Amino acid sequence: MQQLKLKTTIEEYVLFKDFADSYKLGPKDLILTNQSLYKAFLSPLEIPCIVIFREQFGRGEPNDEMINAIILEIEQYDFERVVAIGGGSIVDIAKLLVLEGVNDIVNVFEQKQSCNKNKELIVVPTTCGTGSEVTNISIVEIKSKHTKMGLANDAILPDHAILIPELLRGLPFKYFMTSAIDALIHATEALVSPKASPYTDLFSRAAIQSIVTIFQGIVSHGEDYRMDYLAEMLRASNQAGIAFGNAGVGAVHALSYPLGAAYHVPHGEANFQFFTPVLDLYHKYHPEGKIQELCLLLASILDVKPSEAIDSLDDLLKRLIPKPKLHEYGMKEEEIVCFVDNVILSQQRLLKNNYTALTRSDMEAIYRNLY
Template sequence: MKELSIKPEIYIFDKCEEFINKFKIGKGDIVITSEHTYVSYLKKFNLDTNLIFIRKYGNGEPSDEMVEAIYQDTKNISYKRVIAIGGGSVLDVSKLFALKTISPVTDLFDHKLEFIKDKELILIPTTCGTGSEVTNISILELKSRHTKLGLAIDELYADFAVMIPELLEDLPFEFFATSSIDALIHAIESSVSPKATSYTEMFSYKAMEIILNGYKEIAKNGRESRVSLLKDFLLASNYAGIAFGNAGCGAVHAMSYPLGANYHVPHGEANYQMFTSVFKTYERLKPIGKITKLNKFLASILHCNEYEVYDRIDDLLNILISKKQLRQYGVSKEELKEFTESVMTKQGRLMANNYTQLTKETVYKIYESLY
């Protein structure tokens, strides 16, 4: 059995200048980022690169329409390296531009195009959540299909994953909260996956420890206390990315996709709505197994009984961002069946990683309980 794979070389620099000098950023590079990140951290270096500001092509979660529009603007540009600096949207979109053939994007995601990587890829996160810099997954909203899909192929691995804590210094609290919650869920979901190994669990559990202890610090000392913890959260996100990149995520992510795609709920927030209900269901259906070890570990961090861990996590996360009912996003009761159908028919890649099997009826009941 394959135990662990870490494809990118991983670098950490305190400041952007160190990265620019080490990697000699310049001609032949295309930099995909946000205008804010460029102005705040890169403009002063007068880099001679091709620049793509992703928000020119749309706001919110990355989509096939966004990729197609960027492709039209870059298809005649010659470049040898793709350098992505941003959150999950930037990284997931940028991975595709290291491929020789990108369009039509829907054909790419349907595996109808040949996967050939012909550019070097450097991924630099500006949030502490996606872990995308160390995974081979690109997730897009396919607008015509009203859902999100993931493309997972080895050609999407970065050549270099670079972490620069300086880039998180002006991250607004709400983005810090949703992205780090996403990282926590990556760690927890991957820890109970059937594909989890002793190696992936090592990364999962260390990520959980760092994030939950960081949340306890924020709960005690206020939002601004996160600033001194940013490097820790960045590392935790990276650890969680290594874990779920190998072991996979499951029903929490699968069930969040219809909410995110139809109501444009940020990815970490959509995951948060599903998280503890899914794990309470796992606990009820299969109380003995990997979840036993997980609950014991979480209880030791949260200083509570094992049967209380998911309520305590809800309490802790509610300090960061308020949990809502699905109806508060505008979801109708009738849509719950559509959400369920979408999960069961379109998210097999994720549902295969569930701790225990969830039937169509069980998925619907989880949605219903959250309504």
């Protein structure tokens, strides 16, 4: 069994200007970003790049209509590199812009069209959660299917991942937390995945240790505590990305996708809803094995008994950001069965990575308890 694959070059720079100078950004570079980041970091440097603002094509998380409009727009430009500067949504879109001959991105996600890369891809994350800068995965809402779909293909794997802690300084606390919790979930789901290896475990455990420790510091010292640990959080997110890029994620992500697509709940926040409920079921059904290893690790960080680790983690996260009931997002009780149907139909790619199998009844119970 393959133990680890990592083809992306990972680099760190203190300042955005250092990266721009090192990569000699210029007229042959297509930059996908948003206007606020452009104004803060690119505009002062007066770099003569081609710049596309993501918000000109719609807001919310990426969908097929938005991406098709961007693909049509960039046909007029001659460029050799795609540079994504932004959060997970921008990175997911940029990954698809390096593919040759695509007119309708739905055909790619439905595997009706092959993926052929013809541009270099450079990713500069501005949140500390997705880890997408080192994965071959793009997640997009397919409007006609009323759900999100994932594409996993090495053709969209970034060539370079650039970590710049300066870019996180303007990230509001809520978005810092939801993205950081997403990174924690990536590391955790990868640790208990049946595809985990001793190598991915190294990255998972390192990410969990860093993230939970920083969360404890924020609870003790306040929101601004994070500012001294931005580089560490970027690395932890990156490590979690390496882990789940190889070992995969499972039911937490699968259950979150219908909620995110239907009610536009941010990805990390939607994942947070299902995180500890899924871990509880894993522990109930198969308390030995990797879930035991996870509980021992969390117990050592949180200074609790292993039997208390999952509940203690949930308490810690709730002290950092609120966890609304699902009906507070607008979800209706009758949608529970539809959401489970959607997960079973559309998310088998993820469900096969579960630590232990979850039944339809299990998934319905999770939704009902959170509702």
